[in-house]
Amino acid sequence: MNRLDYIVLFATILAIPLYGLWRTYNHPNLREYLKGDRTIRWGTIGLSVLATQAGPITFLSMPGQAYESGIGFIQNYFGQPFALIAVCAIFVPIYQRLKVYTAYEYLGQRFDKKTRLLGGFLFLIQRGIAGGITIYAPAIILSALLGWDLNLTIWLAGGFVILYTVVGGTKIVSLTQRYQILVILIGMALAFGIAVHRLPADLSFTDALGIAGKMGKLQAVDFSTDPSKRYTFWSGILGGFFLSLSYFGADQSQVQRYLAGNSLRASRIGLLFNALVKVPMQFLILLLGAMVFLFYQFEKPPMFFNQPTYQRAVESGSGPRLQALQAQFDEVFVQKRELLQNAAKDPNWSVQVQQLDARARAIRDDTKKILEEAGAAPKSKDSDYVFITFVLQHLPHGVVGLLVAVIFCATMSATSAVLNALGSTTAVDFYRLFWPHGSDHHYVVATRWLTAAWGLVAIAVASFCSLVENLIEAGNILASVFYGSILGLFLVAFFLRSVRGSAVFFGAVLAQTMVLVLFFTTNIGYLWYNFIGCVAVLLFAWILQATVFRSDAPATIPT
Amino acid sequence: MSMHDHPPFFSTWRKAYWFAIALFAVEVALLYAFTLRFS
Numbered sequence: 001m002n003r004l005d006y007i008v009l010f011a012t013i014l015a016i017p018l019y020g021l022w023r024t025y026n027h028p029n030l031r032e033y034l035k036g037d038r039t040i041r042w043g044t045i046g047l048s049v050l051a052t053q054a055g056p057i058t059f060l061s062m063p064g065q066a067y068e069s070g071i072g073f074i075q076n077y078f079g080q081p082f083a084l085i086a087v088c089a090i091f092v093p094i095y096q097r098l099k100v101y102t103a104y105e106y107l108g109q110r111f112d113k114k115t116r117l118l119g120g121f122l123f124l125i126q127r128g129i130a131g132g133i134t135i136y137a138p139a140i141i142l143s144a145l146l147g148w149d150l151n152l153t154i155w156l157a158g159g160f161v162i163l164y165t166v167v168g169g170t171k172i173v174s175l176t177q178r179y180q181i182l183v184i185l186i187g188m189a190l191a192f193g194i195a196v197h198r199l200p201a202d203l204s205f206t207d208a209l210g211i212a213g214k215m216g217k218l219q220a221v222d223f224s225t226d227p228s229k230r231y232t233f234w235s236g237i238l239g240g241f242f243l244s245l246s247y248f249g250a251d252q253s254q255v256q257r258y259l260a261g262n263s264l265r266a267s268r269i270g271l272l273f274n275a276l277v278k279v280p281m282q283f284l285i286l287l288l289g290a291m292v293f294l295f296y297q298f299e300k301p302p303m304f305f306n307q308p309t310y311q312r313a314v315e316s317g318s319g320p321r322l323q324a325l326q327a328q329f330d331e332v333f334v335q336k337r338e339l340l341q342n343a344a345k346d347p348n349w350s351v352q353v354q355q356l357d358a359r360a361r362a363i364r365d366d367t368k369k370i371l372e373e374a375g376a377a378p379k380s381k382d383s384d385y386v387f388i389t390f391v392l393q394h395l396p397h398g399v400v401g402l403l404v405a406v407i408f409c410a411t412m413s414a415t416s417a418v419l420n421a422l423g424s425t426t427a428v429d430f431y432r433l434f435w436p437h438g439s440d441h442h443y444v445v446a447t448r449w450l451t452a453a454w455g456l457v458a459i460a461v462a463s464f465c466s467l468v469e470n471l472i473e474a475g476n477i478l479a480s481v482f483y484g485s486i487l488g489l490f491l492v493a494f495f496l497r498s499v500r501g502s503a504v505f506f507g508a509v510l511a512q513t514m515v516l517v518l519f520f521t522t523n524i525g526y527l528w529y530n531f532i533g534c535v536a537v538l539l540f541a542w543i544l545q546a547t548v549f550r551s552d553a554p555a556t557i558p559t
Numbered sequence: 560m561s562m563h564d565h566p567p568f569f570s571t572w573r574k575a576y577w578f579a580i581a582l583f584a585v586e587v588a589l590l591y592a593f594t595l596r597f598s
Binding site: 074078081082085088089209210212213214216218219220221222233268272275276279280283 | 572575576579580582583586587590591593594596597598
């Protein structure tokens with residue numbers, strides 16, 4: 001990165017929050033601080049919901065995912081449109097009608113105080129840790145590749161977010177997210193255009209797609225019912241539906257975004273916008289990864305993208321073994337490139353290229369083993385470094401700064417929504433419950449302090465955590481372990497009208513315990529925990545109500 | 560107030576949801592056509 005890149009980077013990441021502070025600086029009451037001033041339209045809500053979901057992990061890891069395994073990951077989002085429609089039809093009207101600040105406040109009205117606290121508590125644990133991962137994930141990659149200090153990068157990404165989120169509350173979060181997601185979309189579109197432009201001049205875009213397809217990178221939809229396959233149409237529809245329903249219906253970081261709407265209509269259209277835009281957007285991000293893959297078929301890629309880790313292994317005495325592998329890797333690359341350049345003349349090119357590609361992958365696996373033996377085990381998958389390596393090494397100056405700003409914008413937008421939600425939930429569902437006689441101003445100040453405290457917790461988590469799994473999956477696994485039970489609480493509230501507070505509370509505690517036991521003792525695919533946790537709460541609550549808590553007073557259903 | 564108090568309003572949203580599902584089905588169909596064309 002040169003001076004131009006740094007100017008673009010800092011101008012972009014500072015200008016948006018400063019504009020937000022200028023637009024929103026006032027002395028809000030609690031409703032304005034937690035829900036905005038009810039002037040937020042559907043467009044801002046739609047972009048805000050999109051920005052909250054699409055954190056830095058999406059833009060760093062997803063192209064690498066396509067580079068490594070193709071674009072089949074898109075199927076994980078197939079359940080989302082159905083979930084968003086269910087949220088529009090069931091959750092949003094209830095939240096709007098009851099004028100709640102948080103989703104868990106509704107649980108208190110429908111059941112009792114302890115169930116409200118349980119819902120809030122599960123959310124706080126899950127999101128408190130996830131907020132740290134959101135900051136840590138891009139920081140570890142950027143600090144490694146750019147040579148920045150890790151803690152400084154964490155503070156750069158997290159510190160400014162804490163400041164503006166604390167000052168501006170929900171309104172500044174929605175406003176800044178609108179511009180941050182626009183910067184992100186422009187940056188990713190530029191990267192896509194440049195990746196396609198950098199392919200060989202005699203290769204048309206259709207031919208390029210043909211090559212990527214023959215190399216197994218473009219299977220977007222797979223109707224297979226084979227349970228061993230990780231991404232299929234069916235697992236995406238079912239698993240994705242429960243994950244999305246819980247995320248959009250019961251996760252305060254999203255609920256707070258659409259409750260800020262100036263009407264029920266604005267909230268609903270904002271969500272429906274996401275139902276239609278999400279899949280095409282993720283498709284283009286994954287296709288960008290496939291284009292980067294193609295680019296590296298003609299331009300020699302690093303044998304291992306995480307170069308700092310690679311260099312550590314070389315310095316610790318593994319240099320000769322790695323050099324031998326590098327020689328093999330270079331030879332495979334040259335053969336593969338020749339075959340692809342002459343693809344029109346050789347009808348059997350695809351079989352041979354696939355064989356060479358498998359050999360290149362095997363060499364990379366051997367490299368990883370050597371790195372681990374040398375004590376230089378990477379903290380995240382090598383595929384997470386693919387896209388940012390492409391950006392830093394092959395994009396023009398200025399655009400590099402913009403793309404690094406994209407990563408920071410994504411971190412800031414996702415983190416601000418999470419901190420806003422964590423502060424609101426702690427203030428409304430815990431602090432105000434136990435300290436009910438404060439003034440409106442008192443609760444605004446308390447929410448600000450609690451938001452700042454959660455920001456420091458996120459930075460502390462980011463400073464101390466070290467990832468061993470893929471960055472995308474670390475967040476999804478954590479969410480899936482808790483989301484099922486949280487969603488179960490809400491579905492019992494909506495659909496099992498005879499169930500009362502104690503039954504659903506103990507049902508959810510049992511279900512969450514069961515999910516945690518399953519998580520630590522079995523190898524069930526993580527998306528299934530959403531389904532298992534949710535169904536377990538429904539079942540346990542119903543059974544407990546019919547047996548142990550049969551004599552409880554009838555529930556009061558808020559309308 | 561419930562959704563049933565305003566049948567035309569509810570009906571409009573129901574149409575909007577079906578429209579969203581139809582558009583999503585088109586998206587999946589296009590992705591499948593893309594898969595068949597390039598795999």
